Amino acid sequence: MGYQNISARDAQQWLSNGEAVFIDVREPAEFANKHIEGAKLIPLGKISAKDLPSTNKKIIIYCQKGLRGNSACAKVTKQSNEATVYNLEGGIQSWVDAGFHTIKGESKVLPIDRQVQLTIGLLALTGSIAGHFISPAFLLIPAFLGAGLIFAGLSGTCGLAVLLAKLPWNQ
Numbered sequence: 001m002g003y004q005n006i007s008a009r010d011a012q013q014w015l016s017n018g019e020a021v022f023i024d025v026r027e028p029a030e031f032a033n034k035h036i037e038g039a040k041l042i043p044l045g046k047i048s049a050k051d052l053p054s055t056n057k058k059i060i061i062y063c064q065k066g067l068r069g070n071s072a073c074a075k076v077t078k079q080s081n082e083a084t085v086y087n088l089e090g091g092i093q094s095w096v097d098a099g100f101h102t103i104k105g106e107s108k109v110l111p112i113d114r115q116v117q118l119t120i121g122l123l124a125l126t127g128s129i130a131g132h133f134i135s136p137a138f139l140l141i142p143a144f145l146g147a148g149l150i151f152a153g154l155s156g157t158c159g160l161a162v163l164l165a166k167l168p169w170n171q
Helices: 008-016 028-033 067-079 091-097 112-133 136-155 159-165
Strands: 002-006 020-024 058-062 084-088
Touching (some): 002 067, 008 058, 020 084, 067 084, 067 091, 084 091, 112 136, 112 159
Parallel strands (some): 058 084
16 A cells, blocks of 8 residues: 655644554664653564554554654555555654654663764764874774764664664663
8 A cells, every 4th residue: 555654743633533553663762762652662673564553543653753764664565565554754853843742751771863973973082082192094983984974864874873772771
């Protein structure tokens, strides 16, 4: 059947009318930090068409900003021609920006995006200092990080974020 994008306002209206269920495809630590009330967590790496609830309600998939949601919708609809799902445009961020309610947890773990920023910052600083004081070869570290950021910007996929999401404290 395929999938369509849906705005936060339309999704909220469907939820209010009891017409929809939400699937959150972010990682467990992100879900624990903040999620839409009633949402079921199925991380992107684990989602499949058979995991979707069997319901006559509309299934809305969301992530942080919409990219992983798009990937999940494409994955699910590729696995099953029967599946009709909707991607929340802009992810949970658009939901929050529209002023809709979320459940906020007390996650003791930094969000993945901040973990990525800290890791890249620390490695770039360390590589630069080591490149200056120890050996110019260490300057390859910040160059590699820059290339990774360019790839992430062009593809919408951050390898470091995927790697960090698999670490035990993010489960």
